[in-house]
Structures are given as structure tokens and as C-alpha cells.
Amino acid sequence: MPLAINKFSNKNDMCRQLSAFIINKLKDVVGQKGFATVVLSGGRTPLNLYRQLLPDLISASLDLDKIYFFFSDERFSKVEEDSNYRLAQDHLLSQANISFDNIFPMISNRSKSITDNRDAYAKTIDSFFINRESEIVFDIVILGIGLDGHTASIFPGDNKILSKDIVRDVYPKNANPPVPRLTLGLETINKSSNIVFVTDSLEKEGIVKKVLENTQDYSYPASLVNKEKSSFYFVAS
Ligand code: 6PG
Numbered sequence: 440m441p442l443a444i445n446k447f448s449n450k451n452d453m454c455r456q457l458s459a460f461i462i463n464k465l466k467d468v469v470g471q472k473g474f475a476t477v478v479l480s481g482g483r484t485p486l487n488l489y490r491q492l493l494p495d496l497i498s499a500s501l502d503l504d505k506i507y508f509f510f511s512d513e514r515f516s517k518v519e520e521d522s523n524y525r526l527a528q529d530h531l532l533s534q535a536n537i538s539f540d541n542i543f544p545m546i547s548n549r550s551k552s553i554t555d556n557r558d559a560y561a562k563t564i565d566s567f568f569i570n571r572e573s574e575i576v577f578d579i580v581i582l583g584i585g586l587d588g589h590t591a592s593i594f595p596g597d598n599k600i601l602s603k604d605i606v607r608d609v610y611p612k613n614a615n616p617p618v619p620r621l622t623l624g625l626e627t628i629n630k631s632s633n634i635v636f637v638t639d640s641l642e643k644e645g646i647v648k649k650v651l652e653n654t655q656d657y658s659y660p661a662s663l664v665n666k667e668k669s670s671f672y673f674v675a676s
Contacts, residue, residue: 457488458492465501476507476577477509479527480523480591493530510523511591543567545621557606575605580633584643585646593663594660602626605627629664634665636664
């Protein structure tokens with residue numbers, strides 16, 4: 440299948456088209472199986488997408504009670520601003536009146552250890568799909584790419600990158616912020632139906648091209664994600 444590459448001269452056009460893609464995919468999936476699952480990326484790139492996705496979600500003829508939101512990764516940090524969940528909640532989920540029953544934050548109990556939260560999230564995911572008599576296959580996974588080629592919280596130098604764990608605790612040395620994190624495992628991401636890479640700044644054009652040119656290059660973990668199921672949406676010169 441040819442690579443789904445969508446280049447844009449500006450982020451607004453990109454977000455408009457990507458939002459339409461997501462909405463249409465959600466309509467198809469909910470129509471087929473009665474529910475849909477979305478994995479939201481971390482970082483700040485999604486904020487531009489949410490500005491477009493929010494009105495589109497609200498105006499689409501979609502039963503939002505049938506859409507379930509998970510996260511690709513989360514910082515195990517006491518600082519609220521670092522929270523990927525908080526950004527998604529403030530800029531999309533709460534404004535779209537998504538029920539808390541349909542949102543699954545990675546950190547369910549900040550007073551517990553990162554490994555307790557890891558195990559709890561893996562159980563949450565497993566139970567969610569078992570209850571729907573389904574394998575663990577997310578319908579849409581939205582991912583960013585770091586300048587070093589990381590995605591989710593799978594960073595270069597990760598020596599357990601091929602772990603089959605649904606959720607992993609990771610301690611990346613070069614992450615920003617440099618805090619422990621939880622991340623979906625690479626295998627869980629690769630089992631998903633539709634993976635969407637999004638970058639919205641020209642500074643990322645080079646790394647996107649490296650990821651596109653390389654397959655299975657551990658220097659660029661994003662290149663390990665199954666391109667057969669991936670679409671790339673990025674701003675380029
Ligand atoms: C995180 C992310 C990470 C992010 C990239 C891009 O928690 O940091 O999930 O993979 O998507 O670092 O981040 P920006 O969108 O902020 O450039």
C-alpha cells in the first residue's frame with residue numbers, strides 16, 4: 440500500500456484535513472462496530488489539531504458516547520502542566536462534553552507508583568477490549584514525532600523497545616521534560632488500525648523525512664511504527 444503522505448504549507452490546512460479524516464474514520468468505525476477508540480498523542484502539537492477537531496466533533500452527527508479516548512503516553516510528573524491528559528481534557532474532551540466514562544487517563548492514581556499505574560492501565564485496556572470481545576486494536580492512534588525521532592515515549596536508546604508489554608514504564612534520559620513516563624508499547628501501537636503521525640512545524644520536516652526514508656531504524660523509533668497502517672500529516676517547505 441503506498442505511503443499515506445499528506446504535506447501541507449501551513450498547519451491550519453493540515454488540521455482541517457486531518458480533522459475531517461478523523462471524523463470520517465470515526466463515523467465509519469462506529470457505524471461498523473458500534474464504538475470507536477482513539478489514542479491521543481502527548482506533546483503540544485495536538486493543541487492545534489484540537490482547535491479544529493473540537494468544533495468538528497461537536498457538529499458531526501456522531502454519538503460521542505460511543506467514542507473512547509486513551510493516551511499514547513503520559514509523564515509521571517507532579518507538575519500538572521506536563522500532563523498530556525490535562526492538555527487533552529482542557530482543550531478538547533471537557534469542551535466536547537466527553538463523559539469521564541469515555542476517557543481513560545494513563546495515570547489513574549498519582550499517589551501510587553509508576554509501575555502500579557502501568558499495570559492498572561494495561562488492565563484497563565485489556566478489560567475494555569475483552570468486554571467488547573475484541574483483541575486490543577485501537578481504531579485511531581494519533582502520534583507526534585520528536586526531533587530525535589521518538590514517538591509516544593519510545594525514545595532512541597530504549598533497550599526494551601521490542602517489549603510486548605501493552606504499557607511500559609520508561610525513564611528516557613533526553614526527554615523533555617526529563618521525567619519518568621508511561622507509554623503504549625510499540626507492539627500495541629502497531630496492532631492499531633489507523634496510525635496518524637502529526638507534526639506542524641517546519642523544524643520537524645527533516646525528521647519526518649528521515650522516518651519516512653527509514654524502516655526499522657532504532658535510531659528513529661518512529662520509523663519502527665508500521666507504515667502500512669500509518670498516515671503522515673506534516674507541514675513542509
Ligand atoms: C510526549 C509525547 C511526544 C510528543 C513529541 C512531539 O509526551 O512528549 O507524546 O512523543 O508527541 O515529543 O511533541 P510536540 O508535539 O510538543 O512537538
